[in-house]
Amino acid sequence: MRNVVLYLAAAALASCANGGQPPEGQTGANPDLPVAKQYLMPPMHVAAIGTWGDAVPTAARGLRVQRFAGDFRNARSVYPLPNGDVLVVEPKGPTEPILRPKSIVVNLIQGFGHSKTEGADRITLLRDADGDGRPEGRSVFLAGLNAPFGVALVGGDLYVANTDAIVRYPYRTGQTRITAPGRILTPLPGGPIDHHWTKSLVASSDGRRLYVGIGSNSNITENGMEAERDRARIWEVDRATGAHRDYATGLRNPNGLSIQPGTERLWTVVNERDELGPDLVPDYMTSVREGGFYGWPYSYWGGHVDPRVRPQRPDMVARATMPDYSLSSHVAPLGMAFSSGTALPARFRAGAFVGEHGSWNRGKLNGYKVVYVPFANGRPAGRPVDVLSGFIGPDGKARGRPVGVALDRTGALLVADDVANVVWRVTAAR
Amino acid sequence: MATTPPRRGPVWPPIRAMLFAVPFTCLVGALVTDIAYANSAQVQWANFSVWLIAAGAAVGWIALVADAALAALRRGRPDRRGAFRRVVTVFALVFAVVNGFVHSRDAWTSVVPDGLVLSAITAALILAAGWMTYATGDAAPAGEA
Numbered sequence: 001m002r003n004v005v006l007y008l009a010a011a012a013l014a015s016c017a018n019g020g021q022p023p024e025g026q027t028g029a030n031p032d033l034p035v036a037k038q039y040l041m042p043p044m045h046v047a048a049i050g051t052w053g054d055a056v057p058t059a060a061r062g063l064r065v066q067r068f069a070g071d072f073r074n075a076r077s078v079y080p081l082p083n084g085d086v087l088v089v090e091p092k093g094p095t096e097p098i099l100r101p102k103s104i105v106v107n108l109i110q111g112f113g114h115s116k117t118e119g120a121d122r123i124t125l126l127r128d129a130d131g132d133g134r135p136e137g138r139s140v141f142l143a144g145l146n147a148p149f150g151v152a153l154v155g156g157d158l159y160v161a162n163t164d165a166i167v168r169y170p171y172r173t174g175q176t177r178i179t180a181p182g183r184i185l186t187p188l189p190g191g192p193i194d195h196h197w198t199k200s201l202v203a204s205s206d207g208r209r210l211y212v213g214i215g216s217n218s219n220i221t222e223n224g225m226e227a228e229r230d231r232a233r234i235w236e237v238d239r240a241t242g243a244h245r246d247y248a249t250g251l252r253n254p255n256g257l258s259i260q261p262g263t264e265r266l267w268t269v270v271n272e273r274d275e276l277g278p279d280l281v282p283d284y285m286t287s288v289r290e291g292g293f294y295g296w297p298y299s300y301w302g303g304h305v306d307p308r309v310r311p312q313r314p315d316m317v318a319r320a321t322m323p324d325y326s327l328s329s330h331v332a333p334l335g336m337a338f339s340s341g342t343a344l345p346a347r348f349r350a351g352a353f354v355g356e357h358g359s360w361n362r363g364k365l366n367g368y369k370v371v372y373v374p375f376a377n378g379r380p381a382g383r384p385v386d387v388l389s390g391f392i393g394p395d396g397k398a399r400g401r402p403v404g405v406a407l408d409r410t411g412a413l414l415v416a417d418d419v420a421n422v423v424w425r426v427t428a429a430r
Numbered sequence: 431m432a433t434t435p436p437r438r439g440p441v442w443p444p445i446r447a448m449l450f451a452v453p454f455t456c457l458v459g460a461l462v463t464d465i466a467y468a469n470s471a472q473v474q475w476a477n478f479s480v481w482l483i484a485a486g487a488a489v490g491w492i493a494l495v496a497d498a499a500l501a502a503l504r505r506g507r508p509d510r511r512g513a514f515r516r517v518v519t520v521f522a523l524v525f526a527v528v529n530g531f532v533h534s535r536d537a538w539t540s541v542v543p544d545g546l547v548l549s550a551i552t553a554a555l556i557l558a559a560g561w562m563t564y565a566t567g568d569a570a571p572a573g574e575a
Contacts, residue, residue, distance in 0.1 A: 311471065
């Protein structure tokens with residue numbers, strides 16, 4: 001075997017077409033949706049872990065990519081501070097309890113596609129004061145966290161979204177380490193199952209509110225409806241009191257929460273459900289309508305009913321909101337950042353970047369890249385463009401997997417890679 | 431009065447009886463927990479089902495292979511009743527394995543309707559095999575002794 005790629009499509013058991021259609025037909029506002037299928041063994045293909053060696057990802061024409069920093073312990077998100085320092089979040093994902101024999105098999109298979117480096121539950125600060133793309137300073141900024149993912153700074157208050165709480169720390173510009181104890185602003189739904197554990201965080205433009213993404217506690221309610229209380233939604237949190245309310249619901253696993261410059265609207269990228277086929281269900285990017293219900297678990301892409309859910313809720317299906325923009329199925333978008341500034345070439349200045357961690361639930365790999373979705377008049381317009389690709393090497397192994405993305409003070413795009421444990425920095429080619 | 435020590439019987443029949451008790455119990459039990467799930471949509475019943483199916487199938491195959499191997503090694507008259515019983519058991523266990531995959535889907539359709547039907551077929555076959563094993567009144571069926 002050329003590599004340890006696990007191709008468990010089990011041809012004898014499953015039908016054809018497990019590889020999936022080319023994803024281009026499924027991006028945009030009106031994706032093709034095939035008929036849902038259920039399998040004895042769902043199509044699975046997890047790229048084994050490779051190494052970059054001297055190679056780097058492939059940047060789009062007009063762009064250049066460099067290794068900004070490495071040797072992290074599970075680099076999942078990046079957060080540039082106003083003074084130019086960059087925070088790299090290194091969570092240790094919680095361990096899910098084994099509830100069925102399937103849990104053991106799934107853990108084993110997905111483990112092939114993850115770095116063997118264990119997370120550190122900390123945040124590392126990088127300082128590149130001269131902006132040359134080579135940080136001179138590096139320090140442990142915050143330690144002793146609990147599966148952190150989202151970070152948001154409002155004035156002198158730094159908020160970290162652990163998997164079980166938003167915690168506030170005092171921050172002074174230029175600080176390289178926070179030792180002050182944090183204060184819990186709002187507890188979040190965490191264990192004991194904590195299936196989708198990443199809590200994405202963003203502050204409103206006026207700084208009065210925080211938005212936090214809370215993923216579902218299962219693929220499609222297989223851990224019981226009770227486990228989904230307060231899950232699969234975005235909370236709006238009052239920064240002064242910590243009080244929260246549902247801002248939007250039915251979002252299976254919302255990440256990359258971002259405020260759109262100009263409109264000041266909230267956007268997110270969402271990981272949709274698995275095991276209905278290689279081309280179902282499309283993951284998407286959407287503006288988040290206040291009070292909106294986006295279907296999970298009862299339906300997908302508007303009113304497409306999921307037969308796996310009991311009780312069925314035709315009343316909820318009827319009010320399910322259609323997302324704005326399909327990124328195609330199983331790409332696993334985990335990071336999103338709007339364009340800003342003029343440092344990147346003109347064609348990357350009016351849209352959004354999305355970090356696609358990559359698929360496991362289809363034969364042909366999908367995602368494993370960073371794309372740019374062009375916008376016009378505040379709405380996505382046109383097909384996604386590959387910004388950073390080549391994460392799957394010529395040997396079929398994953399040399400890296402992109403997660404969080406952000407634009408730094410200079411306007412360069414930063415990309416967290418949780419397999420290589422590197423932060424990549426993309427600038428205009430000279 | 432002289433005492434005669436009890437005669438030691440062959441080792442395999444009691445071991446086999448205990449081993450076969452696992453698939454009988456578990457695969458019939460899975461039908462019961464499936465019915466409970468279909469009536470309640472409480473996911474823990476479906477979890478019980480899939481563990482019962484996994485245990486029943488795993489121990490069932492071990493018991494069947496050992497039984498068949500011993501039967502093949504045994505000399506004597508052809509044992510057609512034992513062969514038929516083993517074929518029925520093979521069918522039961524094949525259905526159990528397929529059913530394990532169906533039960534590994536997520537939520538409702540892991541049980542209703544496919545899983546429930548497969549559990550019923552599996553339970554019927556394993557009960558038939560059990561009947562053939564024990565209805566003879568022969569503690570050591572299939573001619574071992």
